[in-house]
Amino acid sequence: MTAPSAGRDDATVRGAVVLVVAIVIGLALLARGGSGGGGDDEAANGEPSTESTASTEATGGSDSTTVPIASSSTTTAPAEDxxxxxxxxxxxxxxxxxxxxxxxxxxxxxxxxxxxxxxxxxxxxxxxxxxxxxxxxxxxxxxxxxxxxxxxxxxxxxxxxxxxxxxxxxxxxxxxxxxx
Structure with a gap:
């Protein structure tokens, strides 16, 4: 007798879909300047955000990747209006x-x-x-x-x-x- 593998395959597919969706959302946020539309990055600590962290927790993994948003080594506050x-x-x-x-x-x-x-x-x-x-x-x-x-x-x-x-x-x- 063999063990049913359909449940395991479904979980793998769901995990892969979640990962792909997370990547697409992350890329969209990066293309918009990383603010996510809400401006929470700066509001939380008064400083512009310089990096974003993506996690693989949705697929059960524990690895974390840090991706720089700004390519320059210094970040200046945005100028006032x-x-x-x-x-x-x-x-x-x-x-x-x-x-x-x-x-x-x-x-x-x-x-x-x-x-x-x-x-x-x-x-x-x-x-x-x-x-x-x-x-x-x-x-x-x-x-x-x-x-x-x-x-x-x-x-x-x-x-x-x-x-x-x-x-x-x-x-x-x-x-x-x-x-x-």
């Missing part, structure tokens, strides 16, 4: 209208802008300052202007000659290096 960020652009060069020209570039990306002159002497190296909450937006502004600078914390005192940056989230001080 540009319309909610005010960027003050200050000219610290001898080039007239330079702040207005760069403010136009920034405004074209949806940021609120103001411009004016730097309150100190002209500088060689551009600098970007930001409030702690606007660090990601400040980095995005640096990329827009093709400035290779480190974002520093915005000082308490305004940097503009007329204080036009007092309420700004991000302050760009254009130095001679920005003239190209």
């Amino acid at each position: 540009p319309a909610s960020i005010t960027v003050a652009v200050l000219n610290a060069t001898t080039q007239g209208g330079w702040a207005a020209e760069n403010a136009g570039t920034i405004a074209a990306s949806g940021y609120q802008t103001t411009e004016g002159n730097f309150g100190g002497e002209d500088v060689e190296t551009s600098q970007i300052y930001a409030t702690p909450e606007a660090q990601a937006s400040a980095q995005a502004v640096a990329e827009l202007l093709e400035l290779e600078v480190q974002v520093a914390e915005k000082p308490a005192e305004p940097l503009g000659d007329a204080g036009q940056d007092a309420d700004a989230d991000v302050v760009v001080v254009l130095g001679a290096d920005s003239l190209g």
Whole structure:
């Protein structure tokens, strides 16, 4: 007599189907940025997710595989909505209208802008300052202007000659290096 194998075959087929469905769902989530549509990855700990774990528990196995979502070694927080960020652009060069020209570039990306002159002497190296909450937006502004600078914390005192940056989230001080 032989033992019935239909039950075992059905379990194997069901396990394979569950595994295929899990893989398809995982690939769909990866294609959508890994958020699963609910945004729970960031909401749970306030940081962007950098990896996803798939398990073979549905088929009775205990192996687990970690798959990176982001290919870069660093993950930055997403920039805030540009319309909610005010960027003050200050000219610290001898080039007239330079702040207005760069403010136009920034405004074209949806940021609120103001411009004016730097309150100190002209500088060689551009600098970007930001409030702690606007660090990601400040980095995005640096990329827009093709400035290779480190974002520093915005000082308490305004940097503009007329204080036009007092309420700004991000302050760009254009130095001679920005003239190209």
